Amino acid sequence: MAASIVVDNVVKEFTLRYHRTFKEVTVAKARGKATSDKFNAIDGVSFTIEQGESVGLMGLNGSGKSTLLKMINGVMRPDKGSVLTRGRIAGLIATGAGFHPQLSGEENLVLNAAILGMDEQELNRKYDDIVAFADLGRTLAAPVGYYSSGQKARLGFSVAIHVDYDIFLADEVLAVGDKPFRQKCIQRMKEIKTSGRTLVFVSHSAGSVKRMCDRVLVLEKGRLGFDGETEAGIHYLRYDSKDEEEVDEEIGNDI
Amino acid sequence: MAETTTIEPAGAAEPEDLPPLRPPTADNGLFAVFHRRYLLRLLVRREISARYQGSFLGLMWSYINPLTQFFMYWFVIGFLFQLHKDVPNFPIHLFSALILVHFFVETFNAGTAAIVRNRALVVKMAMPREMFPVATMLVSLYHVVPQVVILVLASVASGWHPDLTGAVALVLALLIIATIGLSGALLFSAANVFYRDFGKAVNVMTHFVRFGVPMMYPYMMVHERFGRFADYYLINPLADAVVLFQRAFWLGTVSDSEQARLAADGKQIMPDHLLTYGALALLGCLVLLAISQMVFSKLENKIPERL
Numbered sequence: 001m002a003a004s005i006v007v008d009n010v011v012k013e014f015t016l017r018y019h020r021t022f023k024e025v026t027v028a029k030a031r032g033k034a035t036s037d038k039f040n041a042i043d044g045v046s047f048t049i050e051q052g053e054s055v056g057l058m059g060l061n062g063s064g065k066s067t068l069l070k071m072i073n074g075v076m077r078p079d080k081g082s083v084l085t086r087g088r089i090a091g092l093i094a095t096g097a098g099f100h101p102q103l104s105g106e107e108n109l110v111l112n113a114a115i116l117g118m119d120e121q122e123l124n125r126k127y128d129d130i131v132a133f134a135d136l137g138r139t140l141a142a143p144v145g146y147y148s149s150g151q152k153a154r155l156g157f158s159v160a161i162h163v164d165y166d167i168f169l170a171d172e173v174l175a176v177g178d179k180p181f182r183q184k185c186i187q188r189m190k191e192i193k194t195s196g197r198t199l200v201f202v203s204h205s206a207g208s209v210k211r212m213c214d215r216v217l218v219l220e221k222g223r224l225g226f227d228g229e230t231e232a233g234i235h236y237l238r239y240d241s242k243d244e245e246e247v248d249e250e251i252g253n254d255i
Numbered sequence: 256m257a258e259t260t261t262i263e264p265a266g267a268a269e270p271e272d273l274p275p276l277r278p279p280t281a282d283n284g285l286f287a288v289f290h291r292r293y294l295l296r297l298l299v300r301r302e303i304s305a306r307y308q309g310s311f312l313g314l315m316w317s318y319i320n321p322l323t324q325f326f327m328y329w330f331v332i333g334f335l336f337q338l339h340k341d342v343p344n345f346p347i348h349l350f351s352a353l354i355l356v357h358f359f360v361e362t363f364n365a366g367t368a369a370i371v372r373n374r375a376l377v378v379k380m381a382m383p384r385e386m387f388p389v390a391t392m393l394v395s396l397y398h399v400v401p402q403v404v405i406l407v408l409a410s411v412a413s414g415w416h417p418d419l420t421g422a423v424a425l426v427l428a429l430l431i432i433a434t435i436g437l438s439g440a441l442l443f444s445a446a447n448v449f450y451r452d453f454g455k456a457v458n459v460m461t462h463f464v465r466f467g468v469p470m471m472y473p474y475m476m477v478h479e480r481f482g483r484f485a486d487y488y489l490i491n492p493l494a495d496a497v498v499l500f501q502r503a504f505w506l507g508t509v510s511d512s513e514q515a516r517l518a519a520d521g522k523q524i525m526p527d528h529l530l531t532y533g534a535l536a537l538l539g540c541l542v543l544l545a546i547s548q549m550v551f552s553k554l555e556n557k558i559p560e561r562l
Binding site for chain 2: 071076082087102107112
């Protein structure tokens with residue numbers, strides 16, 4: 001089997017800053033206070049994902065899921081260690097793709113597709129499918145700034161799913177969509193799974209992860225707390241308790 | 256459709272058939288920008304519409320701005336200071352310099368803000384971030400074209416006779432400004448993410464540009480006052496570019512008899528070895544661009560989290 005994503009001892013350091021202006025910094029220095037504070041958002045994480053695997057990435061808020069995904073996606077570079085990927089990557093980071101709030105949905109669609117690596121012919125061929133999948137109707141002509149988070153996720157997911165990717169990253173896409181759209185997404189992600197492409201799926205919904213993934217990675221404060229069986233991973237995170245199950249009855253009531 | 260990619264089921268695929276395993280950021284850098292022409296074209300188009308977003312006159316500001324400056328300088332320098340008496344065809348001299356100064360200032364200013372302004376894309380999408388400064392440079396270049404058309408018309412009306420050296424000088428001048436403008440934009444767009452002070456500093460710097468190039472005063476005056484130190488004046492690539500541009504347009508409108516008269520007065524209209532100076536300046540700017548690119552990739556590491 002060929003490795004699809006290799007994350008090797010990755011560290012990403014973030015700087016929390018207390019003081020920004022010259023005045024603030026001088027005052028803080030004079031009083032002997034720290035002017036900045038650093039912490040590792042990702043702290044020595046290593047794992048390998050084989051091609052065709054569907055992996056659920058779980059963890060509490062602020063545990064570093066999105067940061068890790070950004071490094072796999074290439075938005076961020078690790079400070080230490082290395083991230084290697086094979087083939088084209090598409091997907092969503094933190095529920096929505098990057099959109100320009102002043103541009104219309106159509107313009108953002110085109111721009112996004114181009115950023116994800118489509119060329120003009122490819123986009124022309126797929127444009128109607130993307131629009132149909134997003135199913136935004138007339139809203140597509142309005143500036144994205146007026147979109148709800150659900151509408152943004154629809155557009156972003158719709159573009160990303162139509163790219164010829166080898167690796168698909170889905171970060172809480174199901175969290176904001178309505179039920180029909182969620183079902184469509186689940187359907188599509190199942191297709192990704194069966195087509196032998198790699199899927200990294202971030203979710204807080206135990207149900208969706210169970211349905212979708214054969215392996216779970218759990219992040220805890222930037223460290224890899226668990227790597228293995230889906231059921232065991234969900235248990236590790238204590239996402240399988242009774243009351244949780246009730247909430248989770250549908251296709252994942254996330255957040 | 257997603258179905259168009261047919262990747263072998265895992266296990267069956269041989270690693271040799273697959274794309275190589277590599278860092279997802281491997282494709283970034285200045286060269287990658289020109290590999291992704293479709294995206295670049297979209298960004299340039301978007302930038303053109305965004306620069307004058309919400310304004311009624313829109314693109315016309317690109318002409319109003321240099322034209323008002325032109326008339327202001329022409330009135331103060333030419334009319335009040337009577338400088339145009341020593342400089343034949345002073346308006347052409349002034350306008351050819353102004354076009355380049357404007358090109359540089361716009362590239363530098365808008366380029367510096369490019370990353371911050373596109374933060375929505377920068378923090379979530381993986382792409383060579385050099386795209387944004389490059390796009391602003393191309394937009395500024397796009398605005399130069401109609402100004403050059405105006406300049407050509409004015410030059411023709413003033414009895415312009417174009418020549419091959421002038422054409423070379425024209426290309427050199429534009430290349431110098433594009434390269435130095437881009438390297439400034441790259442360097443400061445990244446720095447501006449960390450401290451917005453850099454954007455303000457650019458504003459201050461652009462003031463000096465207007466005085467550091469032979470726009471309000473002719474090169475012959477520099478030569479007259481500085482003597483052999485005039486060579487140091489030409490270390491400034493912006494000054495080289497402006498002189499080159501004036502070589503292309505303004506000199507062609509000055510008649511031979513007038514040139515002979517100025518030469519007889521002991522004035523040096525154009526520096527000796529101008530094209531050599533231009534080529535060296537371009538080389539220097541390319542080195543600067545390489546350095547800026549290196550600094551940019553270093554800073555780029557921290558850009559998404561700082562925005």
